[in-house]
Amino acid sequence: MTLAEQEKRFQEKIDNEIKIEPNDWMPDAYRQTLIRQISQHAHSEVVGMLPEGNWITRAPNLRRKAVLLAKVQDEAGHGLYLYSATETLGADREQTIDDLHSGKAKYSSIFNYPALTWADIGAIGWLVDGAAIMNQVALCRTSYGPYARAMVKICKEESFHQRQGYESLMVLCNGTPQQKAMAQDALNRFWWPALMMFGPNDAESTHSEQSINWKIKRFTNDELRQSFVDATVPQAEILGLTIPDPNLKWNEERGHYDFSEINWDEFWQVVKGNGPCNKERIEARVKAKQNGLWVREAANAYAKKRAMKKSA
Amino acid sequence: MQQPALFEYVLRMADDSLILGQRLGEWCGHGPILEEDIAMTNISLDLIGQAISLYDLAAELEGGGKTHDDLAFLRFENQYKNVLLVEQPNGDFAMTMLRQFFFDAFRKPLYEALCKSPITQLAAIAEKSLKETRYHLKHSSEWVIRMGDGTEESHQRAQAAIDHLWRYTAELFYEDTIDEQLQAQQQVPVLKEIQAAWMETVKAVLSEATLVLPTNNWKFEGGRQGRHSEHMGYLLAELQYMQRAYPDMQW
Numbered sequence: 337m338t339l340a341e342q343e344k345r346f347q348e349k350i351d352n353e354i355k356i357e358p359n360d361w362m363p364d365a366y367r368q369t370l371i372r373q374i375s376q377h378a379h380s381e382v383v384g385m386l387p388e389g390n391w392i393t394r395a396p397n398l399r400r401k402a403v404l405l406a407k408v409q410d411e412a413g414h415g416l417y418l419y420s421a422t423e424t425l426g427a428d429r430e431q432t433i434d435d436l437h438s439g440k441a442k443y444s445s446i447f448n449y450p451a452l453t454w455a456d457i458g459a460i461g462w463l464v465d466g467a468a469i470m471n472q473v474a475l476c477r478t479s480y481g482p483y484a485r486a487m488v489k490i491c492k493e494e495s496f497h498q499r500q501g502y503e504s505l506m507v508l509c510n511g512t513p514q515q516k517a518m519a520q521d522a523l524n525r526f527w528w529p530a531l532m533m534f535g536p537n538d539a540e541s542t543h544s545e546q547s548i549n550w551k552i553k554r555f556t557n558d559e560l561r562q563s564f565v566d567a568t569v570p571q572a573e574i575l576g577l578t579i580p581d582p583n584l585k586w587n588e589e590r591g592h593y594d595f596s597e598i599n600w601d602e603f604w605q606v607v608k609g610n611g612p613c614n615k616e617r618i619e620a621r622v623k624a625k626q627n628g629l630w631v632r633e634a635a636n637a638y639a640k641k642r643a644m645k646k647s648a
Numbered sequence: 649m650q651q652p653a654l655f656e657y658v659l660r661m662a663d664d665s666l667i668l669g670q671r672l673g674e675w676c677g678h679g680p681i682l683e684e685d686i687a688m689t690n691i692s693l694d695l696i697g698q699a700i701s702l703y704d705l706a707a708e709l710e711g712g713g714k715t716h717d718d719l720a721f722l723r724f725e726n727q728y729k730n731v732l733l734v735e736q737p738n739g740d741f742a743m744t745m746l747r748q749f750f751f752d753a754f755r756k757p758l759y760e761a762l763c764k765s766p767i768t769q770l771a772a773i774a775e776k777s778l779k780e781t782r783y784h785l786k787h788s789s790e791w792v793i794r795m796g797d798g799t800e801e802s803h804q805r806a807q808a809a810i811d812h813l814w815r816y817t818a819e820l821f822y823e824d825t826i827d828e829q830l831q832a833q834q835q836v837p838v839l840k841e842i843q844a845a846w847m848e849t850v851k852a853v854l855s856e857a858t859l860v861l862p863t864n865n866w867k868f869e870g871g872r873q874g875r876h877s878e879h880m881g882y883l884l885a886e887l888q889y890m891q892r893a894y895p896d897m898q899w
Contacts, residue, residue, distance in 0.1 A: 382682065389676035392692075396890035396899035397717045398666075398703075401673070402696045408676055409689040416682050454890055454899070504899070511897055620678065628680025630805065631741050634798025641797065 350551050355481035358424040366550055369543065370480050371425050372441075373552065375432045378418035379443035381411045383436075383617050387451035388460060396454055403500055404457065410493045417486045424482045437622045439609060444468075446529050448611030455508055455515075459522035461501015463530040463568070469494050470564045471534070479551040502571065509575045516576070523572065524580045531595075532603045534561040565593050653829040655709040656729070657836060658770065659719070660826075660872060662702035663730035666720055667880075668751060669695030670887055671738055680741050687787055691748070694780040701773045708769075721891040725884055726874035733816035735871070735880045742805035745791040746813055749853065752785035754820045757845035761837035770835075789853045796857025803858065810854070811862050818867040820846070 337345075342361050349356060356362055385408050392408065395401035419429045435441035446464050451457060472494060475487040505522075508515040535541055535557040547553040555563075565584075572579050583596040605611065649655060672692035679685035703716035734751060738744045759781055762774035795806040821839040830836040854861060870876065890899070 382677075385677040385685065389673075389678075392673040392676050393670060393886045394889045396894075396897075398696055398700050398720055400899055402693055402700070405673060405676075405689050405693040405696065409686055409693065412682055412685045412689065416686070419682070507898055512894075514894065515897060624678045624680070627678075628684075628741065630799065630801045631680035631684075631795075634795050634802030637802075638794040638798040 350479050350549075353551075355484060356479050357481045365546070366552075367425050369547060369550070369552060370483065371422050371427045371432075373543075373547075374418050374422045374425075374483055375427065375435070376442050376444075378415045378422065378432070379436045379441060380447065381415035381418065383443045383447045383621065384464075385411050385415075386617055386620055387447055387449075387613070388457060391451060391454065391457050394454070395457075400504065407461070407497050407500065410497070414486075414490050414493070417490070421480075421482045421486050425480075433621075433625065437618060437625065439618070442607065444533060445603070445606040445611060446526075446533050447617060448606050448614045449525065449529050450613050452525075453518050453522060455505065455518040455522035456526070458501045458505035458508065458519065459526045461497050462505055462571070463501075463523075463526050464533070465494050465498040465501060466568060467530050467533040467564050469498055470560045470567075474554040474560070477551075477554060502575075505575055505577075509577065519575070520577050523577050527580050528598065528602075529606075531561055531565070531598055532606075534558070534564065536600070536603070562592050565595055569593055649710055649712075651709055653826045654767065654835070655706055656826045657830055658702050658706040658709065660729040662699050662706055662719070663728050664734050664751070665695045665702060666699040666887075667728070667730045667883065668734040668748075669693075669699060670883060671734065671736075672744070672748075674738055675744065684741075688744075691784050691787070694777075694784065698773070698777045698780070701776070705769050705773065717891070721888050725876060725880055728871075728876065728880070728884070729874060730871050731816065731819045731822070732868055732871040732877050733813065733819065735877060735883055736813065736816065737879055739809065739812075740805055741791075742795055742802070742809040743812070745788050745795065746806065746809035748784065749788035749792050750813060750817050750820070750850070752781060752788050753846050753849040753853075754842065755781045756785050756849075757842045758837065761842065765835055767835050785849070789849075792853050792859070793857040796854070796859040806857065807859055810859060814862045814864075815866045815868045818865075819869045819871060822869055822872050824872070 343363060346356070346360075346362060346366075349360075356366075388404060388408050388411075392401060392404055395404050419432065422432055423429060432441065436443065446467075451460065469491060472487050472491050476484055476491055478484045478487065505519050508519040538544060538556045538558045541557050544553065544556055548556070569579060569584065581596050583594065585594055586592075587594045606614065609615075669692045672688050672695065675685070675688045676692075677685065679688055699720065700716050703719045707714045707716060707719055733747060736743075736747060756778070759774040759778040763771055763778060765771045765774065792806060795802040797803070821843040823839050827836065827839065831838055851861070868877075
């Protein structure tokens, strides 16, 4: 079969909603796009453990501590599936992680913002997991089989996290004035970074069009961002919190909320590594890998000894 | 309080679980491999769950209307009765795993014995926790063996952790009038028997790991009476931060 024929058959499968599986022929650019996107997603899960993990030891009561532990454990699990999904495309997990550490691979910029108060843990669940779900629900139908299937399980857990986050903010908003102020402050700091999670405007997004044709992406960045705003504004109203955007208002004609332009300068600064915590996050991951080197070496050495004993 | 000895006994167990769970929680996001981040948060979660059940029982025995959170967060340092072993800093992965191994090897036979306790609530907690503890012990034992029989470096680190932590292990079997009262009524096991089971596990695992038991009998005690190491204050400062900074609020 010629390359052109293979490409034609591949696109036909995509058009007919037939999932692409690891052993199927696929264009190299499709493979590379998926490796980039899935590994970014995996890195986001793993880096995302840091801002939340830093509150495990300070959680305000035992139930919240247990819930947060379970959540962060889920995230590590998501990271694991997603790294496995990249391996089905021929990527090497260690290499993928090294790309994160060298700055070559990206992760969700939201985790470069600090988690300063307990309310931030609620806000991360509500807004960050909420925004992630908008992206990920669409990915449950993505064209690459292993990714789509991983997303089904991940989405179930993420929507649980989103509700837990929202519920914990509800408690603060029904609590003392101090607690409510803590919740408002968290919303003030996380609102814009959450909107930035959907990436650049469609006109600026380099990977969008091809990804839509390949059905890796099902909706554009701006469409997803709009859905998120529309879903989240009423939730903020129920909490009695104010979204920090003076231009936010319902547009009858569009049937959507209008909102202010994102500060794209801040967006690109954080993407380029100049966010409040970029340096700390990567340093923490690099340090974990370095400090764990002897542990991994030990596990490998032991496994080798065992295998030799067995074959002897 | 009708059963002060039982209250104290359950509180000691609850504090062991809480403080070790708190320590393991510090690892989150910093583990040597992602699989261990999952394992350590999972074990921490189990221990916090056990602490909740045990504090609930303690609060009920105390009869003063306290909650598990009151007991977990709102006592002074000298009112925590955990053994010194569990409050020791994480150190490297070898130190964390050896601390875990010594504790799991103690908890498993303890829970096995407590399953037969006539105190039904305690027996029920023991039964549920035993299932979890079997996995914890399997996990920590496997790591001790891998590290001991892995590379020269891992062997040295594991041995150093044993040599350091050994002094805290005797306290796991500390007994005073609290234990004696409950033992006399056959409500809790005699710790000498638990110690024998513990030693058997320790010897078997260390031998397979090509690691050795220290020969000195230098031992530290004090946790069961509320006399802790310097590390405890910092641990509690973090644990209690929210409850102390924002008193009397719901979360």
